[in-house]
Amino acid sequence: MQNLSDPFDVCVVGLGYVGLTLATALASAGLRVAGSERSQDVVDLIASGQSPFHEFGLDEAIQAVVSRGKLVPFSLEDGTPVADSYVITVGTPVKNGSVYLEDLKSAVSAVADVMPDGALTVLRSTVRVGTTRTIAEPILKDSGKKYAVAMAPERTIEGKALAELSSLPQIVGGIDENSTQLASELFARLGVEIVPVHSAEAAELAKLASNTFRDVSFAFANELAYFADQSGVDVYDVVRACNYGYDRMNVALPGPVAGPCLEKDAYILSNSADVLGVEVPLAMQGRKTNEFIVSHVVNSLLPDMNSHTPKVSILGLAFKGRPATSDTRGSLAGDFAQAMKSKYSVTDVAGWDPLVSVTDAQKMGIHFDELDEALKSDVVLIQTNHRFFSSEEFYSALERNEQPGRVFVDLWNQLDAERITSMGNRLIPLGRKIIDVKDALV
Known part of the structure; x- marks a missing residue:
């Protein structure tokens, strides 16, 4: 295994669905990538060239980059590797209506302890608007080192993550022009178009907007289905008729709306609004409508x-x-x-x-x-x-x-x-x- 003190091009902190696919894609693009992961079992699997979860094409890609020494996983016990850039992908679950950021804070602190002067830190986890500037930056600043920090939200779909990492445009927003530029250069190595925004806050909100828009769109489809079940109307007949030959319509089809992103991002948007003393009622109504499907199915x-x-x-x-x-x-x-x-x-x-x-x-x-x-x-x-x-x-x-x-x-x-x-x-x-x-x- 490579020595921790030997600098990597990039270190991905958190090797779950988001982190491992990104680390593999960056390694496949020729970068020397370290991965930092709390689970020793996950580290051992990756080191043996295997993925701990199902993702199309990932096992083969991991085998290729691990065998060439382009991707090296480390456990938390090993310590955080030294790298020119860091991408933080740890989980940010919602607890009691608010986003839980303690794991992210710990990850940023670990990076601040070992990063070289002038290193780039990118948040990729879904966060409350303002997190990059008000939580991550102060931790990096306290290190006494020069730093750059940006937000580059993850927007891939599980099951097609590797394909989308090499095709989807990448939104990037830093706390300053230099941070945006460095993060843009890093993600450009994936061979995708970079979409720079004017601030880290814009990038944070873009992620929440993307998933909440989808959540609300699906909520409308489910609301139609709930109505159809009570009225005897066939909702599939209705959606087909609405969408046929009418470019201004793209009504989704109904069904359970869940997963680690859609189930929480409306709540994180709402949490962001609460901090500012405003409300996002449409986003929350859409989320509640989708959550209602369990009650509707069981009772109706x-x-x-x-x-x-x-x-x-x-x-x-x-x-x-x-x-x-x-x-x-x-x-x-x-x-x-x-x-x-x-x-x-x-x-x-x-x-x-x-x-x-x-x-x-x-x-x-x-x-x-x-x-x-x-x-x-x-x-x-x-x-x-x-x-x-x-x-x-x-x-x-x-x-x-x-x-x-x-x-x-x-x-x-x-x-x-x-x-x-x-x-x-x-x-x-x-x-x-x-x-x-x-x-x-x-």
Whole structure:
């Protein structure tokens, strides 16, 4: 392993989904990259050329850069490596409505202790507006060294992160012109267009605006679906008609809106507004509308089972299905499981996912089953839009485990109604008419 005192071109602090993909991309671009990570297990996996999570193409890319010595992971116990530039990607979860920044402060302090004079520090974690200038900069300033500091928000989608790191324009905003320039030069090594903004605060807000806009857009689609379920209107018919040949319309389709970004960024925007004594009601209403999906599904879609205690299961446990991911952070599967336990007075909810681990399922209060066993349920909730659930392999599993009377609740409108009902099952899609066996025969 390379010595800590041998300067690297860049050190990425935090080797989770954001940090590891960025570190790998920078190393692939020819930079000498160090990674600093608190989990020794993660460090060991990366050092052996493996990714600790599913991300398309990442294992092969890690193997290539680790074998050439371009990416070297270090644990916190090893200390923070010396580098010309640092990129901080530690988690910034929301706790009690406010963004938790203690891990970020610790990371900046660790960088300040070892950075050479004039080093660049870039925040990539999602933060409250003003964090770069009012929290990170004072810590660096107290080191007594010259420094540059900027914000360069991460906007990739899990499952396509490596491809997007080499294609998406990169927003960069520093506390001064020099910081913006140095950060722009660093991210230009990825071969992407740089979008400089006039301040670190603008870059911070751009990240929050990007995700909150998407959250609100999806909230409108879900609100239409909630209305459709009560009125008998087919929301997919409505969206198709609205969008067809009409360039000014791009209504999204409904479904669970979750994950480590969309579940929290409206709250961080609201937290930013609170500091200034203002409000962002649209952002928060959109978030609440998306969170309401659990209550809506449980109370309006899931059938009552008064005659017996049913076996229930959830298929698709990650926070999303397309692009595929193993990430359960912010997944609504755990919320659905808890609500189903309450509705049906059961202590166990089975679950299955093509990529999620048994351990991560258990953390959400879900008993991970083999697919065939999970399908032997009275009520099956399809929670993600993973392509497996519209594949022939999935229907083969259904045929192997044919069980008339099952109820499938499909939150993504991907099940084939004719094939489901031909097996004597009932299909309840979000925002569409309930399809029963008798309906299929009409």
